[in-house]
Amino acid sequence: MMKPIIKLFILLLFVVTGGEATVPPLPSDRSPIMVRRPDAATWERLYNDRAYQYGQDIQPADSFLGQLLMRFLRWIKDWLYNPEFETTRDWLTIALVVGVAVFVAFKLLGMDKMGLWRRGAAESQVPYSLETDNIHAIAFDEEIATARSREQFRLAVRLYYLKTLKTLTDQALIDWQPNKTNRAYVDELKPKTLRPDFERITAQFEYVWYGGFPLESAQFEGIRRGFEAFEQTLSAVRR
Secondary structure, three states, rough: HHHHHHHHHHHHHHHOOOOOOOOOOOOOOOOOOOOOOHHHHHHHHHHHHHHHHOOOOOOOOOOOOOOOHHHHHHHHHHHOOOOOOOHHHHHHHHHHHHHHHHHHHHHHHOHHHHHHOOHHHHHOOOOOOOOOHHHHOOOOOHHHHHHHHHHHHHHHHHHHHHHHHHHHHHOOOOOOOOOOOOOHHHHHOOOOHHHHHHHHHHHHHHHOOOOOOOOOHHHHHHHHHHHHHHHHHHHHEEE
16 A cells, blocks of 8 residues: 555656656566477467468469469459559540440430430331331321230330320420430420329330330230320310
């Protein structure tokens, strides 16, 4: 109990006197140093343990795929960090940024509807084009019946959508123009109460046609009922 009090007193005295008080030196320790060494078996086990070999490269796998992977990783490392490839990396980055920007611009401007990114329309060789054909010159009821009889359900959905655009144009609810995007028709449709239903069938049409997804009979029937229900709504508006 007395030793901590004495040490505290000496510390306070040192602070009060501004460091003038001297602390008595500690006695030197001249006890012999005892060196402890691990036994030979433990040393050998740790020396050969790969987990502790920090300065050695891990050997690649002996399999062909393992060697191929290591070569690819080395190539990536050289590409990213080798100063010789700096110019090439810069140009590749610029090309990638420009490509992404152009793609986004095309998507925002609706140019995917013009055929640049359209897969479904390219795969189906049909004489109807949403952007260029005159929708007023197509006998929709006959063509839809033909497509359904041949189980060409994607084409039937396309014809239903073209027919809907014709009906909206005839009622002066939209201004149909070649190369106009579907989103433009949704935005300009009046009255606005019709927009949710029209946007829904527009999304279904784009999913089926531009997405290029196969359509079964039961799925087509659900989409067909949606188009015909919207057609009845337009008839009520016309009256």
